[in-house]
Amino acid sequence: MWNARAVNFVSLDIHTPSKETARYLRFPLVSRPHTQRSEMNTASFSLQPEVSAPPPERDRFFEAARHRIDAKTKPPGSLGKLETVAVRLAWIQQNLMPQVRRKRICVFAGSHGIAVTGVSAYPPEVTWQMVLNFLDGGAAINVLARHGGIAVHVVDAGVDADWPEPVLARPDFFVRKTRRGTRNFLEDRAMTPAECDAALQAGREQGRLAAANGIHLLGIGDMGIGNTTAASALFAALLGLDARDVVGRGTGVSEAGVDRKARVVAGALRKHAAGAVSPRGWLEAVGGYEIAAMAGTILEAAAHRLPTVIDGFIATAAAAVAFSMEPACREFCFFAHRSDERAHGAVLAALGADPLIDLGMRLGEGTGAALAMHIIDAAAKVMCEMATFESAGVSGPAEIVRK
Amino acid sequence: MWNARAVNFVSLDIHTPSKETARYLRFPLVSRPHTQRSEMNTASFSLQPEVSAPPPERDRFFEAARHRIDAKTKPPGSLGKLETVAVRLAWIQQNLMPQVRRKRICVFAGSHGIAVTGVSAYPPEVTWQMVLNFLDGGAAINVLARHGGIAVHVVDAGVDADWPEPVLARPDFFVRKTRRGTRNFLEDRAMTPAECDAALQAGREQGRLAAANGIHLLGIGDMGIGNTTAASALFAALLGLDARDVVGRGTGVSEAGVDRKARVVAGALRKHAAGAVSPRGWLEAVGGYEIAAMAGTILEAAAHRLPTVIDGFIATAAAAVAFSMEPACREFCFFAHRSDERAHGAVLAALGADPLIDLGMRLGEGTGAALAMHIIDAAAKVMCEMATFESAGVSGPAEIVRK
DSSP states (O other): OOGOOOOOOOOOOOOOOOOHHHHHTOOOOOOOOOOOOOOOOGGOOOOOOTOOOOOHHHHHHHHHHHOOOOOOOSTTTTTTHHHHHHHHHHHHHHHHOOOOOEEEEEEEEEEGGGGGGGOSEEETHHHHHHHHHHHOOOOOOHHHHHHEEEEEEEEEOSSSSSEEEEEETTTEEOOOOOSOOOOEEEEEEEOOOHHHHHHHHHHHHHHHHHHTOOOOOOOOOOOTTTTHHHHHHHHHHHHOOHHHHHOOOOOTTTTHHHHHHHHHHHHHHHHHTTOOOOOHHHHHHHHOEEEEHHEEEEEEEETTTEEEEESSHHHHHHHHHHHHHGGGGGGGGEEEEESSSHHHHHHHHHHHOOSSOOOOOOOTTTTTHHHHHHHHHHHHHHHHHBBBHHHHHHOGGGGGOOO | OGSSOOOOOOOOOOSHHHHHHHHHSSSOOOOOOOOOOOOOSGGGOOOTTSOOOOHHHHHHHHHHHHHHHHBBOOOOOTTHHHHHHHHHHHHHHTSSSSOOOSEEEEEEEEEGGHHHGSSSSSSSTTTHHHHHHHHOOSHHHHHHHHHHHHHEEEEEEOOOOOOOHHTTOOOEEEESSSSSSOOOOSSOSOHHHHHHHHHHHHHHHHHHHHHHTTTEEEEEEETTTTTHHHHHHHHHHHHHHHHHHHOOOOOTOOOOHHHHHHHHHHHHHHHHHTTTOOHHHHHHHHHOOOHHHHHHHHHHHHHHTTOOEEEEEEEEEHHHHHHHHHHHGGGGEEBBBBOOSSHHHHHHHHTOOOOEEEEOOOEEEEHHHHHHHHHHHHHHHHHHHHBBBHHHOOOOOOOOOOO
């Protein structure tokens, strides 16, 4: 049901070389006349009426979905979060038989100017090396996505690398690079407004593609050496948290490295406080291209009523940006897991997010999303496939026999 | 590697009617001469030397497995519990390429004499009605097992029902009934020693079958109206916990119902304190046939180095019994999830168990095990399928470039 309605294309301007644009146009997108939107400020984007349904309709739908799941052969509520996920999914998809058959994770990669300051345990070239690993199928996200029956798209949202021709021809690889990495945000704003637009659009394109391809559940993940520091700076700015409370060990830096990250974040906040007055402004000042792109995906997926699974620490930063740009898109997001990155718990609490799993993971790439999507799929199947007390001839709690 | 060694059959006496025995013998078991063991007391069972490997061998194996997973393209430890699970699994299977391809969950059902005292929100006949639901594929465990590519065996370990002929012919249904339900343990001991042996053997049979069938990962789950009360009594007795601290809402009783369960548990402890002096004694006094059977499966699977996934509250009671009978079998168990049943957290802490997921589930049937098995399978695949830094040409943390 869901893909028959609320399919609106908000903006189609793609800031990419003509080659990538041509490739993009190979996809069978049905576009409608659209208004150019700047997304320069938080209030510039608004979802369609179908998305922001009036509360009574929502309440009635939730009640119907809960009624349906309570008829299943189990004590009411005994499947815990599987039940609440199933009910939310039904509402998002506007379908009491929610479907999670077609799953996709988009991994957005970007290089970070801040990486040269030694905020990561790994050198900056690991970003492009890992992109090739994703395309070769050898990374953790490839393993976990195959395991969960999930397709993977890899998006170069701004990686400091040139790609070999064979890789460029891959249908699952999207080179949407505006610049080879952000600027060092201790010296300059990380990106220009035009670059930020381009990165947002690279993400929106994936949301639009997923809807057009009939994807039922879309995950987002990241790759970018240095990006925990960018994410930390965004959390400090958007959620009003102290620099010391938003940094952690990232890929595995020492305690001294964590101190250095805190000083970098504090320095960035001081430097950009005067110039970055909106969430979008902070995204430009201290963000990353892959973070902006993920925010774009969240915003666009919501416009298509497509549920999105937010991976870990970095993807949560993108969610914080997207939610501050358009609060209504929150309803379409599932938080996958509680990252082992120290600040993630506080950040999730500040966002009122309750993730599905907690396995001490801190890798990114969408790995937490891949595992969570199995659980969300399970929830949909509980709703669709379980017998009811009536159909199975099982006595309900009303028929208590006390001898 | 694992199934080529340590395959020992501890005892093959099956206390079942001749029809079931005949069915059991259809399976291609290779038995060895065995010693009859009574399992009447905690120390009567001991694992083979292959299972209780000397610590240095274990340490060397763990080191090799950790070395292998640290070479994968990810920061060391960044996949959290997936990594510790993969390493444990490698050790259990004695294979640095651990396999979780063939998965099975055994759901053990039993009726409980205590159910007539109104400790459950559901009438006792729900136990057999749900067994038919399992066989019909409509229960939550069927849905989640299908979702995870997991086969299901259903074992009648003592259900108060006769089964229709078509159901008896099912190869995935094992009628191993000694008695149609335990006795009300407020009036009598729940089971006789011979019945307890029979139930343990019904569980051991499943451990043996799984090993013979080349199962890589075995889950155990339960069905039995009244069995949270039996499990609570076992926890109080075996772990020295107060009756009030081991009871919860079960299938969904009211607070008054929880009070009633606490009184039942306290009464049972008083009644049997003098007679039940060992874990096995408490199992007979206040346990259930399905709980005894699950303990048997845990013990037997360990003897075959077959990893076992413990579902929720009731399966944890079986684990507590099995661990007290044979501490070495703990090494082969993974705890699936933290149940929403109030006392489960305290019980897991008392057992030093750290479950994989926490989704607020409290259904049993092996539903938590089914979801956890996907995660354990993921861990095995991380170990087997991920590229290494060397194979993928990715720079490691030693090559830090600081400009």
